[in-house]
Amino acid sequence: MTAVPGVIVHRDATVLAQAVSARLITRLVDTQAARGSAHLVLTGGTVGIATLAALAATAAHDAIDWRALDIWWGDERFLPTGHPERNETGARQALLDHVDVDPERVHVMPGPDSGMTAEEAAEAYAVELAKAARPEDHGPVPSFDVLLLGMGPDGHVASLFPDKPAVYEEERSVVAVHGSPKPPPTRLSLTFPALRAARETWVVVAGEDKAQAVHLALSGAGPFQVPAAGARGRQRTLFLLDRAAAAKIPPGLGRIASP
Ligand SMILES: O=C(O)[C@H](O)[C@@H](O)[C@H](O)[C@H](O)COP(=O)(O)O
Incomplete structure (x- = not known):
């Protein structure tokens, strides 16, 4: 089951980042209290x-058990x-170097210095995800507690x-991407099947150049044309926006959360 997105609008990009960080603390603390540990996907x-x-800037981040x-x-x-x-x-520069993470639990995607091709690196990451999946996840990746996603002006x-x-991939959980319209041209990406394993998906977007894509993503566009339209958590989907990015959402859809 996928959730109908909720839309919350904050005044500007600064308040948006602070509000999302506060939301993350609450969500991760709740998850760790319930299950002992949590899975977070960064963008x-x-x-x-x-x-x-x-x-990193808020003292409340100490409430998170970073080693779990x-x-x-x-x-x-x-x-x-x-x-x-x-x-x-x-x-790492923004956060991970400043908190007590367990290095074994920081699952970086390999780069070319690993000696692997992009395809091999994608496969290696898929294997790492599969190792972390539990039987109750019913699939080859863990049920991410929070999946953070940014969005480009093209959706x-x-x-x-x-x-x-890559948007058409339905088998593999990770793929190599060549000729990316956004530089650099070669990338690794989770695919829709992997993204759909998330319990909660938060699409975090600021800026007026994203307003049209936000509108499309919330107005029934198809995920192949507007990939953000396919970003849906199993339990909850949130579009967390600043006012500029929310300028074209259908009336009544967004809830203003910051004065
Ligand atoms: O590696 C990347 O570039 C991303 O993960 C990409 O999906 C990003 O989140 C969006 O392009 C939004 O990026 P901006 O917020 O910089 O526009």
């Missing part, structure tokens, strides 16, 4: 990294370890770009 992109920086958290990525730019454009590098999420081969 690259401006708002995704700003959210992690906001989380598995961290995954929804996509990665296929660049060597430490490259400033890698999503991993951004996440892409992770590295699933409109009408490119």
Whole structure:
């Protein structure tokens, strides 16, 4: 079962990042209290990294048991370890270097310095996901407690770009992406079958250049043309927006959460 998206609108990108970081603390603390540990999927992109920086900046992040958290990525730019454009590098600088994560539970997507091709790296990540899946997950990836996704002006999420081969993948959980419209051209991405394993999916978007794609994603567009339309959590889907990104949503759909 997939959830009908909820839409919450915050004043601007700064409040959005802070509100998402607060929401993350609550969600992860609740999950860890209930089950002992949690799975979180990170995204690259401006708002995704700003959210992690906001989380690092709030003392309340100490409420999370960082050692009982598995961290995954929804996509990665296929660049060597430490490259400033890698999503991993951004996440480490913004947050992971500042909290007590268990290195064994920080599941980075391999880069070319691993000696693997992008295809081999995608397969290796799929194997790592499969190892972490439990029988109750009923599939080859864990049931992510929170899947964070940014979105591009074309409606892409992770590295699933409109009408490119990766959006049509229905078997593999991770694929290599070549010729990405957003640089760099080579990437690794979770596929829709993997994204759909998430209990909660949060699409976090700021900026007026995204308003049209947000509108389409919430107005019945197909996931092959507007991949964000296919981002749905099994229990909950949230579009967390700033006002600029929410400018074209159908009237009555969004709830204003920040004055
Ligand atoms: O690696 C990436 O580039 C991403 O994970 C990508 O899906 C990103 O989240 C969106 O393109 C939004 O990025 P911006 O917030 O920077 O526009």
